[in-house]
Amino acid sequence: MTDVRGDRLDGALLRLIGVTLLGGIMGILDGTMVTVAAETLSTEFDRSLSVISWATTGYLLALTVTIPVTGWAVRRFGVKRLWLFGLVLFMGASLASALSWGVESLIAFRVVQGVGAGILDPLVLVILARAAGPSRAGRVMGMMGVVLSLGPVLGPVLGGLLLDSLGWRSMFSINIPIGVLALLLALRVIPADAPGERRAGLPLDIAGFALMAPALAALVLALTEAGERGAFATPTVLVPLVLGAVLLAAYVVRALRLRGTEPLIDVRLFAGRSFAASVTVQGLVGVGTFAGLFVLPLYYQIAHGHTAAAAGLLVAPLGLGSALAMPVAGRLSDRLGARTLVQGGALIAVAGAFALTFAGAEGAVVRSALAAFAIGLGLGGVGAPTMGSLYRTLPQEKVPQGSSVLYNLNQLGGALGVACAALIVAVGGFQGAYWFLVAVGVAILAASPLLPGRFREIPARPPEPDPEPSCAGTERA
Incomplete structure (x- = not known):
């Protein structure tokens, strides 16, 4: 893929960013949009909510499983070809989901849709990282971070609007016109x-x-x-948790001993301090973000008696703060490096979470919304510089694998954040969950010294001057 170099974001790169995010936003929104339709689907298909939940769980599992394979497929088939395939697959699965005749068919089509999202989501990172180059990685990741920040917040809101106005099938069929436009533009804009x-x-x-x-x-x-x-000590949690840990340990041992075949994910990448720190911090950002997105709506519903729709809107300041901070922090990180910005962002997030610990049932909604905005602002100030530092230090040939690791750890971090927040709320109430957010911010601060500082791009060596020709056509001594 051709790199578009220079200090400024020129028209070609801006078009590439826009087209790439247009295709990638479908998978990001669909990850959370369908959750608001659970009760409607339960009535429609006359099945329990636990069965309907597999329409979301199946999507998430398929996405998670596909992401590591995408790193290999990029090197095997190429970025553009794989991106177009992912778009077509996601659109086809969206159309099939909209036409589902039963819960079993819906779950099956959602799994296929998750495979498409597992191709598109990490490819967004690969396409933009390659096009931006090391010197502009921060600002490009910051622009992409706006979509990543608002996606989990806007998904349920958009899903609720479509559900109320056009019915549940529209939550899938809306991807068709967006996907067709993204496909046509990708054919022209994404470089070969x-x-x-x-x-x-x-x-x-x-x-x-x-x-x-x-x-x-x-x-x-x-x-x-x-x-x-809201519990870990149950067989449905412990059995897959232990099984997953054992299989992952077996993969690591095998990958370190592997000779002659390139592993799916090269675990030796974690030997690099900058890489290990970047993906760890980004995983913690996922923990904090999704823990906040889980706790705050519950707080507004239980402590203030708001409806689910109102609570969803009231949690928007968290996503808005992150979306505002990411472009600014990403741009600054290209000049200042990641370490200082991440430390500043973590301190702001800790301050916002600490302010929430004083919110009780009688607490003002405005104060809690401002605290949530501060948390989002801080985590956004962490996220973009962290992703930028990853792509500034990662060799170009390792970008697909690095993107897979980054996205998977962010997914696992999000799931871990929700699980921990649910358990803490069930045991210690909202105050405990807010202190958990404080702890996440402190953990980011503790890891921040391992991140790289100011970035200095090594200038390319100028070409050797051609020797002066002699009149006789021979080299001069």
Whole structure:
């Protein structure tokens, strides 16, 4: 893929960002949009809510399992070809979901849709990181972070609006016109892969996939169950949790011993301090963000008696704060590095979470909304510089694998955040959950010294001057 260099974001790069985010936003929104339709679908198909929940769980599991394979597929088939395939697959599954005739068909089509999202979501990172280059990674990741921040918040809001006005099938069919536009624009805007970027004979690490895929699926399933039940000490949580940990450990041991075949995810990437710190901090951002998105709506409903729709709107300041901070922090990180900005963002998030610990049943909604805005502002100030630092230090050939790791850890972090918040609310109430958010901010502060500081791009060596020609056509001594 062709890199678009320079300090400014020129028209070509801005068009690429817009087209890429247009295609990627569908999967980000669909991850949370369908949750608001659970009761409607339960009535429509005359099935229990636990069965209907698999329409969301199946999507999430398929997405999680697909992401590591996407890193290999980028190198095998190329970015543009894989992006177009992902768009077509996601649109086809969306149309099939809209035409579902029963809950079983809906779950099956949602699984296929999750596979499409598992291709598109990490490819957004790959396309933009390659196009931006190290010197502009922060500001481009900041622009992408706006979508990542608002997606979980806007998904339920948009889903509720579509559900009330056009019915549940519209939550899937709306992807068709968006996808067609994204496909047509991608054919023109996304550059073709450069010669040598595709490795036609690259084999898939099948044994590695057989270990990693069920490991990640089991971990996500365990954390999702823990979030729904508000408890870890149940067989439905402990069995997949232990199974996932054992399979993941087996994958790590095998990948370190592997010779002759490229592993699905090269675990040696974690030996690099900057990489390990970046993905860890980004995982903590996922923990804090989704824990806040889980706790705050419950607080507004239980403590203030608001409806679910009103509570969803009141939690918007968290996403808004993050969306405002990410472009600014990303741009600054290209000049200042990640470390200082991450520390400042973590302090703001800690201050916002600490302010929430004083909110009780009688607490003012405005004060809690301002505290949530501060948390989002702080986490946004952490997220964009962290992603920028990852792509500034990662070799170009490792960008697909790095993107897979980053996205998977963010997904696991989100599931872990919801599970921990649900357990803490069930045991210690909202105050305990707010202190958990404070602890997440402190953990980010503790990891921040490992992040790289100011970025200095090594200038390319100027070409050697041509020797002066002699009149006789021979080299001068």
